[in-house]
Amino acid sequence: MGLFNLHLGNRSLRYTRNTIIVILLLLFALATLFPIYFMIMSSFGDPVEAGAISYSILPTHFSFDSYKFFFDFSEYSYRWILNSLIVSTILMVSNVIFATVAGYAFSKIEFRGRNVLFAVLLAAMMIPYQVTQVPLYILIVNIFQVQNTYGALIMPTLVNVYNIFLAKQFMSTIPKEIIESAKVEGSSQFGIFVRLIMPLSKTVMAVMAILTFMESWNVFFWPFLVTNTMDMQTIQVGLKNFRFANTTYFAPMMAGATISALPMFILFFSLQRYFLEGVTVGAVKG
Known part of the structure; x- marks a missing residue:
């Protein structure tokens, strides 16, 4: 009887613990989704009411x-989306x-200075994004002279160090025996990489x-810095045009x-x- 009561107590404790975890996860999910919900509901407001913000959770009316x-509002609204x-x-x-190419080279190709170069790349990840903006701006505007062009928006982030690190770590888990077998069969490095x-x-x-894509789409500061005409602005920068000194077209x-x-x-x-x-790869080792 005592063991039975102990078993029931353990089940009740586990049930209570699981219930608390579910409630906390639901609260976290609601806190995460609420800004998106508020954004969508606010977009159905009246555009004439400049600067007016409705804080009601449930919308009073729907309007497109x-x-x-x-x-x-602007002839460039479509262009902002296209630019982004x-x-x-x-x-x-x-x-x-x-x-992907860099990750393959760092993980599977032996060359002199590989570890040093990869360490330098990792060190570059620790430099704050804001610190690099002034040198990049000077490089784009004064040296390459491509300000207010697609080149200015694209060149600084053609490849991200974090993506190289991600690809390298993933490809390190691919057995070398597979690559060696492909080499024995006569495949070149390019063929091994592609096939x-x-x-x-x-x-x-x-x-x-x-x-x-998410990072490039959401970035505001760099496009704002290197574009000076409305036709070259991205959607994130273009949205600032709805805000004026005395009012904001909120909806x-x-x-x-x-x-x-x-x-x-x-x-x-x-x-x-x-x-x-991808985000769970390597979490469980077989």
């Missing part, structure tokens, strides 16, 4: 006038290609694609923010399976 106002798509897509592709490494690395490539700004979030949602949910596999 703010979305129409967003596109009618061009820049983010190019950076996503370039980062996946270059980071063997890339198919095996599709998970980490999907993770790099999602993270790079149209939220409509633009909702539109700007759609590509990220589409990309994430389309590659969600690969992303979840």
Whole structure:
């Protein structure tokens, strides 16, 4: 009888603990999703009420006038979205290609100074982003002279050190015996990389694609720094045009923010399976 009561007590304790964990996770999820919910609900407000903010959780009325106002407000509204798509897509592709190649070189190819060079790259990750803005700006404006162009928006982040690190760590788990077998069969380094490494690395490539696109799409400061005309602004920079000295077109700004979030949602949910596999790779060793 005592063992039975002890068993029931343990079950009750586990049930209580699991219930508390579920409640905490639900609260965390609600806190994470609430800004997105508030952004979407606010985008259905009246665009004429400049500077007015409705703090009601449930919307009083639905109207798509703010979305129409967003596109009618400036002739460059469509151009802002197009610029962001061009820049983010190019950076996503370039980062996946270059980071995958670099990760393969650092993990599977023996060359002099490999460890030193990789250590330098890791050290570069520790430099705050803000510290590099002034040297990059001087390089883009005074040396390359490509200010207010797609080149200025793309060149500084053609490849991200973190993506190189991610690819290198992932490819280090690929057995060398597979590569040696391919070499015995006469495959070149390029053939091994294209036919063997890339198919095996599709998970980490999907993770790099999602993270790079999200980072490139959301960045504000660098596009704001190197663009000086509205036709070259990205969507994040373009949204600031809805704010003036004495008022803010809040609902149209939220409509633009909702539109700007759609590509990220589409990309994430389309590659969600690969992303979840990528972030958990290496957590369990077989």
